[in-house]
Amino acid sequence: MNATTRSAQRAPTRRRGALVWLALLPFGLAILLFLLLPTLSLVWGSFHLRDGSFSPANYTFLLSPDQIRPFQNSVLLSASTMLVGGICGLVIGQALLSSGSLLVRELGVTFSSVAANFAGVPLAFAFIATLGVAGLVTRFLAGLGIDLYGAGFTLYSMVGLATVYAYFQLPLMVLLILPALQAMRREWREAAENLGAGRWYYLRRVAIPILLPSVIASMLLLFANAFGAYATAYALTTGFLAIVPIEISNVISGDVNFDPGQGDVLAIGLAFIMAICVVGQVWLQRRTSRWMQR
Amino acid sequence: MARLELHGISKRFGDQVAVAGFDLSVEDGELVTFLGPSGCGKTTTLRITAGFETPDTGSVVVDGSEVTGLPPNRRGMGMVFQGYALFPNMTARDNVEFGLAVRRRPPAERRRRVDELLGLFHLEHVAGHYPHQMSGGQQQRVALARAIAVEPSVLLLDEPLSAVDAKVREELRTEIRRMQGQLGITTILVTHDQAEALSISDRVVVMNSGVIEEVGTPARIYAEPRSAFTAGFIGAMNELPVRVASRREGLVERAGRRFAAPGATELPDGAAALLLVRPESLEPIEAAAAASEERPVLRGRVDVQTFLGATMRLFLGGVVWGAAAEGDHEIEQLAVDVPSSAAGRWPVGTELSVAIPVGSSRVIAARTAAEAAAVTRRPGSART
Ligand SMILES: Nc1ncnc2c1ncn2[C@@H]1O[C@H](COP(=O)(O)OP(=O)(O)OP(=O)(O)O)[C@@H](O)[C@H]1O
Ligand SMILES: [Mg+2]
Numbered sequence: 001m002n003a004t005t006r007s008a009q010r011a012p013t014r015r016r017g018a019l020v021w022l023a024l025l026p027f028g029l030a031i032l033l034f035l036l037l038p039t040l041s042l043v044w045g046s047f048h049l050r051d052g053s054f055s056p057a058n059y060t061f062l063l064s065p066d067q068i069r070p071f072q073n074s075v076l077l078s079a080s081t082m083l084v085g086g087i088c089g090l091v092i093g094q095a096l097l098s099s100g101s102l103l104v105r106e107l108g109v110t111f112s113s114v115a116a117n118f119a120g121v122p123l124a125f126a127f128i129a130t131l132g133v134a135g136l137v138t139r140f141l142a143g144l145g146i147d148l149y150g151a152g153f154t155l156y157s158m159v160g161l162a163t164v165y166a167y168f169q170l171p172l173m174v175l176l177i178l179p180a181l182q183a184m185r186r187e188w189r190e191a192a193e194n195l196g197a198g199r200w201y202y203l204r205r206v207a208i209p210i211l212l213p214s215v216i217a218s219m220l221l222l223f224a225n226a227f228g229a230y231a232t233a234y235a236l237t238t239g240f241l242a243i244v245p246i247e248i249s250n251v252i253s254g255d256v257n258f259d260p261g262q263g264d265v266l267a268i269g270l271a272f273i274m275a276i277c278v279v280g281q282v283w284l285q286r287r288t289s290r291w292m293q294r
Numbered sequence: 295m296a297r298l299e300l301h302g303i304s305k306r307f308g309d310q311v312a313v314a315g316f317d318l319s320v321e322d323g324e325l326v327t328f329l330g331p332s333g334c335g336k337t338t339t340l341r342i343t344a345g346f347e348t349p350d351t352g353s354v355v356v357d358g359s360e361v362t363g364l365p366p367n368r369r370g371m372g373m374v375f376q377g378y379a380l381f382p383n384m385t386a387r388d389n390v391e392f393g394l395a396v397r398r399r400p401p402a403e404r405r406r407r408v409d410e411l412l413g414l415f416h417l418e419h420v421a422g423h424y425p426h427q428m429s430g431g432q433q434q435r436v437a438l439a440r441a442i443a444v445e446p447s448v449l450l451l452d453e454p455l456s457a458v459d460a461k462v463r464e465e466l467r468t469e470i471r472r473m474q475g476q477l478g479i480t481t482i483l484v485t486h487d488q489a490e491a492l493s494i495s496d497r498v499v500v501m502n503s504g505v506i507e508e509v510g511t512p513a514r515i516y517a518e519p520r521s522a523f524t525a526g527f528i529g530a531m532n533e534l535p536v537r538v539a540s541r542r543e544g545l546v547e548r549a550g551r552r553f554a555a556p557g558a559t560e561l562p563d564g565a566a567a568l569l570l571v572r573p574e575s576l577e578p579i580e581a582a583a584a585a586s587e588e589r590p591v592l593r594g595r596v597d598v599q600t601f602l603g604a605t606m607r608l609f610l611g612g613v614v615w616g617a618a619a620e621g622d623h624e625i626e627q628l629a630v631d632v633p634s635s636a637a638g639r640w641p642v643g644t645e646l647s648v649a650i651p652v653g654s655s656r657v658i659a660a661r662t663a664a665e666a667a668a669v670t671r672r673p674g675s676a677r678t
Pocket of ligand 1: 307310311312330331332333334335336337338339486
């Protein structure tokens, strides 16, 4: 009798399992078409020279000093905007919550959603119009006796690009970190104080341990976000600044140095760094959820 | 161990008065409960005591020295919050140890103390669990252990049992009482559950809209509530409208009958008043028995029977004063408790006469409309 009931139970379970797989099919298909196949084609292409012959030579190209530079620049750009955007975003996010005003918080979130998605040509143009050589702000500051460009600043440099990236990195951080900040309960601070802890002790033993995984995970996303950004940088510098996405476009669309194999290698390098960020992010999120889930 | 005094505490939030003119002193080792409906200012008073809110007026005094201006971390008071507030990134053990670590006690001493507390609260087997891995009752025990670990001079408990189920609640409240008695910690417990307040307190502070309605021992508050609000809030209580007939003689009057009632001498002649009688005080009598000045009688039809264990509560409808059939239907409902074993004598639909024995009732001034509203707003009303 036991055996019959057990098999009777198992049948619907198996059917449910099949349904779940069926439901996942479109997703799997998308992964296959837009992630796995392109990656395979990248790998395939990276092992072929311009004349179509098979060779790992492209990878030595990746390690040449010329190609290390775009990676260095990209890492520098991503890391600096990650840090600036991340830390400012964290502070602003906390300020939005501490304001205690629902209106202020809603406005902050709405602005952040808009700004975080404002990128590419429009963003580049907005900055050229304000902080460019003849931009509004530049001219206004000049009127006050502050000569930005005379002091060595130019929008069309790494520093300029970092300034532009900070424009979307900061609000993105606000959006990413707000839920974690919101989940901090006032009672935790009060309980700590009640047990004799000062502000710093509370931060060190309670607030920072709780928030740190979310903060780092959000910052990793900022890093990846900046690392892969192309349109903004291209629109601003028309391709002469050596960062990875622009370098890729140079080798696959240029006339002089057209070399799709090298583009594939660069893209694999880029994908590799992004993958590290995403894996790190998922791992940290898991770690937090070990004690955060209610 | 300390004596706690609150002097003239008031606090408002914008237009909302949360606490007004709150005066109370809690003796060394005493357990006092704040009992009152939601929003009456219990939490606010407790938070002012702990130092999380600054009172607009008044002072908090511990053992003769004023602490009103001290920050919470220098008051040496232990607090248990309405929703546990355990640190989610720490195990039960680390939570309990927190206050000791803040005080930089030597590790060996900490370990010994934490083990002792985990034992006291039966938490040994969840010592390594994170808060989300524990049941509500376990989390509540950890919160208590954490607050007690640092040997606070005053223990403040904000509805510590509201989030656990009825059985655990009873267990825990006995445990709190036992622990508090053993350690002799001066304790304030906030609750809106009158059974909880009556069962574990030395004294109960009944609060209503930010003010103290009355203070007294559970027995006194139960037996002789001094205000209509308290009467309605604590226990099941029949409230019968009467009028003061003679202040001098201590008589009230209803439906043409006069009878003696304790408390009538404190009200002016002709005042609208309420005669309060507990359901368990009413005595079923033979229909023929006559009413007297000492022993007024009510009569009604059994509408509903509810089983309470040892007793059965009968709800009478169409209730009139007097054993005879004359008179109007004046009282909508009257609750009468009879022994469950005897309840078979009065099935639904039968007539029942009850007497109000001498000394079992009490007269108070009829409540104002606002008081009446406050009582009916109260959740889970046990008033009949
Ligand atoms: N921070 C605050 N800002 C504004 N109003 C508040 C604040 N804290 C409390 N109040 C108001 O003060 C009054 C008393 O609140 P309090 O929390 O002390 O009530 P309570 O008796 O603890 O109620 P409950 O049983 O629901 O916990 C309420 O009307 C509440 O709305
Ligand atoms: Mg409260």
